[in-house]
Amino acid sequence: MVSFHLDDSREVNNVFEKVKEDSKIVLDKNPLYIFYLLLDKIVDEYFPAAYKLEDFIGELVTKNGSQDLIEDVFEVRNQLLKLRRTITPMSELLYRILNSERVNIPKEDHLYFMDIYDHLLRLIEIIDSNREMTNDIRDSYISINSYRMNNIMKTLTVLSSIFIPLTFIASIYGMNFKYIPELSWRWGYYAVLGSMFVIGSLLLAILWKKGWFK
Incomplete structure (x- = not known):
C-alpha cells in the first residue's frame, strides 16, 4: 500500500x-x-x-x-x-x-x-x-x-399618543397672536395645565385598559 x-x-x-x-x-x-x-x-x-x-x-x-x-x-x-x-x-x-x-x-x-x-x-x-x-x-x-424591538416601538407609540394632544394644546397657546382670549384670563395658565393633565391621564387609562402595557 x-x-x-x-x-x-x-x-x-x-x-x-x-x-x-x-x-x-x-x-x-x-x-x-x-x-x-x-x-x-x-x-x-x-x-x-x-x-x-x-x-x-x-x-x-x-x-x-x-x-x-x-x-x-x-x-x-x-x-x-x-x-x-x-x-x-x-x-x-x-x-x-x-x-x-x-x-x-x-x-x-x-x-x-x-x-x-x-x-x-x-x-x-x-x-x-x-x-x-x-x-x-x-x-x-x-x-x-x-x-424587543416591538416592545420599544410600543413604548414609543404610547408616549407619542399621550404627548401628541398635549403638544397640540401647547402649540396653540404658543402662537404669537396678540388677541387670544385666554391670555388675559387670570386662571388660564392653570386651566390649560389642568386640561393637559386630564387629557394625558385619560389617554393613559384608555391605553392601559386596552392592554398596551402588558
Whole structure:
C-alpha cells in the first residue's frame, strides 16, 4: 500500500505502528484489511471534531440574546459546512466502492467497510442535526430581537399618543397672536395645565385598559 500526503499524517503513522507491532496483520490479512484500518482511523478522527462543534453549539444556547451570538452561530455553521464537504464525498466514494463490480471485496472484508460507511452516515447525521440546531438558535435570536424591538416601538407609540394632544394644546397657546382670549384670563395658565393633565391621564387609562402595557 502507498499513501500520499503533503504533511505528516497522524492516522497513517498510527496504523503503520500498529501493523509493525503486530506482524500477523501482514501475514494473515490482505492489503485490503490494512486499507480498512487506515480508512477507519481517518474516519474516526472526525468524530471528536463533530462532537466539539456540538458542545460549542450547546454553549451558544446559554448566551441567549448576546451581541456576539449571531457571529458565533455563523462561524460554527461555516465549520460544519466545511466538515460536511469533506465527509460527504468520502461516503459517496465508499458507497461506489462497496457497490462496484470492478472492486472485488471479499465477503469477510465487506462488513468492515460497511462499518466505516455507517460511521460516515452517522457523521453526516450529526452535522445535519447541528446545522438544524444553529438554525433554531438563529431563528430564536431573530425572534427575541424582534420582540424587543416591538416592545420599544410600543413604548414609543404610547408616549407619542399621550404627548401628541398635549403638544397640540401647547402649540396653540404658543402662537404669537396678540388677541387670544385666554391670555388675559387670570386662571388660564392653570386651566390649560389642568386640561393637559386630564387629557394625558385619560389617554393613559384608555391605553392601559386596552392592554398596551402588558
